[in-house]
Amino acid sequence: MASSNHFIAKELTHMEEKRYSCEVCCKAFASKFNVAIHMRRIHTGDKPYSCKMCDKTFATKADVKLHIRTHTGEKPHPCQVCGKAFRQKSDVLIHMRRVHTGEKPYRCKVCDKTFATNADVKAHMRAHTGHKPFSCEVCNKLFATNAELKLHVRTHTGEKPHSCEKCGKAFTQLSNAMKHMRRIHTGEKYFSCKICDKTFVTNAEVKEHMRTHTGEKPCLCKVCDKAFASNTEVQLHMRTHTKEKPYPCQVCGKAFAQQSDTAIHMRRIHTGEKPYSCKVCNKRFATNADVKLHMRTHTGEKPYSCQVCGKGFTQSSNAVMHMRRSHSEKKPFSCKTCDKAFATNAEVKSHMVIHTKDKAY
Missing domain, CATH: 3.30.160.60 (Classic Zinc Finger)
Incomplete structure (x- = not known):
């Protein structure tokens, strides 16, 4: 009998839970407050x-x-897993879902995509409706959320309120400051691939990496329709069309499309630095990619094969050269002096010696 009375009392409480409504939109609430x-x-x-x-x-x-x-x-509310502290208790819960548990209890009713918070669902819904209620007072650009607007305004003001505690580098977003800390100073990688266990700094990087397993390439170049796994790759590829090379070498002035290419150039041409070593023979290299290629001399791995004769190669570029030399009459590279055609640019350079010797005599 007692349990029955408790059930009735609970039901009555639930019925009276939201008995106060807004006079404007009729939304119901539990209290006048x-x-x-x-x-x-x-x-x-x-x-x-x-x-x-x-x-x-x-x-x-x-x-x-x-x-x-x-x-x-x-920040009186610490995370029980990593100790990171927050101003609000609700922020700890969101942090737990986004960083540690991956829990996404809120679902979009249109596409079934799941989210960590209801606010994220509401913001996402605008991707379906196209509604952008927040506008920039400087350039009138529209945004789906107020948070996006605030970040955008910093492109006008130059404000970078989040600085690295180690080196002082400033960022427009706190998330970027945190990513910087992990990538440059701590090396922490909280997120891992469920297929190969490779670890990453952000969950977004895991999602992009997953496409190396699935082969998915959802991002297209607007100029040539070439498909890529990420928008970052599209942006880099676009420079092959625009010829933009925003990263010059500080020593010789040679410009590159990517900052990483400038760093590699510095090591190979100017400093001779070789920070990467082979674990088998201790031979040193300028890049980690060079180490991976070199490792194939030990393992005998030849992952690139000719589609015509099946011959294997350690590098994709070698397979392409083989195709041109052995199976195709196509010779896309020509000498600017005598117009002789070649299968590779390296062959053109070797051929050019003939002309430079003629000039010497």
């Missing part, structure tokens, strides 16, 4: 409470208390 807060935040924009330090105004006293922590630096 919650209705008042809703009115301020959604309909009136009224912010009667202000911060005594910076005069910023807020809809509730609770909002002021949370905001004060941006001044004091107080």
Whole structure:
């Protein structure tokens, strides 16, 4: 009988849970106080409470208390897994889902994509509706969320409020500062591939990496329709069309499309630095890619085969050269002096010696 009474009481409580409704939109709430807060935040924009330090105004006293922590630096809610501290308890829960558990309990009703928070679902819904209610006052560009707008405004102001605690480098986003810490200073890689166990700094990198297993290439070049696994690869590829080379060598001025290419050039041409070594014979190399290629001399691995005769090669470029020399009459490289055609650019360079010798005599 007692358990029956408890059940009835619980049901009555649930029925009365949201008996107060908003006069404007009819949304229901558990208390008059919650209705008042809703009115301020959604309909009136009224912010009667202000911060005594910076005069910023807020809809509730609770909002002021949370905001004060941006001044004091107080973060009373630590993560039980990694110890990272947060201003709000709700932020700890979101952090747990995004970084440690991967839990995504909220689902989009249109495409079934899942998210860590309901706010993420609402923001995502605008990808379906195309609704962009937030506009930049400087350039009038529209955004789906206020957070995106705030980040964009920093492209106008140059503001970089998040700095690295180790080296002082500043960033527009806190997430970028955290990524920088992991990549440059700590080497922490929280995210791993479920297929090959390779670890990564961000979950986004895992998703991109997964495409090396699936072969998926959803990002297309708008000029030539070539497909890529990520937007970053598309952006780099675009420079083959625009001929843009924004990274010059500080020694000789030679320019490159990628910053990594400039670093490799520095090692190979100017410094001679070889920070990567073979674990089998200790031979040293300028890049990790060079080590991987060299390892095939030990393993005998030849992952690239000719589609015509089946001959194997250690490098893709060697397979291409073989195709041109042995199976194709195509010779795309020509000498600018005598117009003789060759299968590779290296052959053109070797051929050019004939002309330079003629000039010497």
